[in-house]
Amino acid sequence: MALVLLWQLASSTGVLPPEKLASPLTVAQSAGELIADGQLLDAFTVSLGRVFFGFLIGAAVGGASGLVSGLSRWGETLLDPPVQMLRTLPHLGLIPLFILWFGIGEEPKLALVASGVAFPLYLNLHAGIRQTDPGLVEAARVLGYSRFERVVHVVLPSAVPQTLVGLRIALGTAWLSLIVGEQINADAGLGFLINNAREFLRTDVVVVGLVVYALLGLTTDALVRVLERRILRWRTR
Template sequence: MSHVFDNLPLPAAAGATGPDRAAPRKPARRPLSRNRLLLISWLVPAFVLVVWELAARAGYLSIHVLPAPSKVAATAWRLIQEGRLISDMGTSLLRAATGFLIGGSIGFALGTVVGFSRLAEALFDRSIQMVRAIPFLAMLPLVIVWFGVDEGGKIFLVSLGVMFPIYINTVLGIRQVDPKLLELGRVTGLGNATLIRRIVLPGALPSILAGVRYALAVAWLALVIAETIATSSGIGYLAMDAREFLRTDVIVLTIVVYATIGVASDAVARLLERRLLAWHPNYATAGGSR
């Protein structure tokens, strides 16, 4: 009977592949566009605002504890019409920008020197790390003794806070430059100045810009502490004055202003990254979603 089974098809072997056995391919998923990613990033904050507003209107949140976003917005509009909010924001921005420029320049200069020289590291790094460990509030009485209640003390605290992130990331960036690139530059006859300008600083730039982003956040943190010193202008003064009169809506407004300025400054720092690091493959490929 063997000839009966001669014409029957043989079963396919396990794992056999062919045109009729090939597994269907899933269509490749297209990456989300930049505009969609931007929209998604704002969905959670918008949802929080809606829940917050509904909870306040339903009476679950007391106006003296956490006023509704609509109440905060109305307070902001009233202060803008009075000219107070814009003036105080301008004062705080000027203090933060001045402190950032001073502290950032000092941090970058020290980080560059320490990054290139082990002797400079032995001379400066230990002292810098000790000062970095001191909280802002602990230094506040001494700053008042040194500078009084003038603008100098506020700018000093912001400069001090900004200096450390830029210093640390500059040192880290210089130390992480690929030694093979340095050797290649020396073999091709580049002098020390050209080597630094064309290889070391571009290689350290991603780390330095990360320090800039972190320093921007620290600048506002230091400014909040600095504006608790006797002052008559600034967002911090607006918050302290509101605390005396239990104006919760104004206090929440100042928090929102700090958060908004922080998001805006971080967006500027990201734009700077995309501009200055367009040559970097990691930033070039991620540029659409950053």
């Protein structure tokens, strides 16, 4: 709050010229205008859609491969070494390849978000499954539970906490990937709004876009926290 006041003061006194950074009041005003003419909502919807579908694809791929390599030995032999190798590569560095493979439309943006989601989800799901207490599995075995039942009743539930950690990292990376991905020739979305504003030196609009990014990130993070608190009730108290 004090920071915003200081920022406003710097802008009003001319220490901070508007072509470097617009004043908070101007930003709020522009936000109001962008909301009023529907631009912000359109951009918001497009960006949210990209994150959503990118996340779905990434979660499906990361989740499925995490399950396969966590639950079966051959799956692990087959999948884990290449994934462990690839994960050392910053996925944002893949942009040039994605552009060559998928062009400059929606696909590379989705691919970027999806790859940002798939890795943390895979790693944490795999680790979560492997961390299952063998004692619990054994206890279920003596109670006559089949391998499939042991997976359902013991292995997967015990992988949930670690998977939720992965989910939170994945969502954070999803937004980051989106922001970077939307720099590639976007013709809609928050990234387009920001890039366009840059062309016209509209620092106020740039800031509005950044604030929306931040709010979206915070919101999804809060959602996962709520989810964690509900699902992991058994951990505390």
